[in-house]
Amino acid sequence: MTTTTQTRSALRFVPALFAAALGIAVISLTGHVQAAALHDAAHDVRHATGFPCH
Numbered sequence: 265m266t267t268t269t270q271t272r273s274a275l276r277f278v279p280a281l282f283a284a285a286l287g288i289a290v291i292s293l294t295g296h297v298q299a300a301a302l303h304d305a306a307h308d309v310r311h312a313t314g315f316p317c318h
Contacts, residue, residue, distance in 0.1 A: 294302060310316075
């Protein structure tokens with residue numbers, strides 16, 4: 265196995281590791297925030313993107 269092949273194999277896992285870390289961070293943060301604050305943040309994003317929410 266050459267060094268180039270080893271590097272390519274190692275780089276395949278970087279996006280998966282990043283996605284897993286991001287998912288864990290999102291779940292951890294939303295688990296500790298109060299429901300009203302989370303709702304208000306999502307509500308503001310919906311309006312900012314033009315998505316009708318009510």
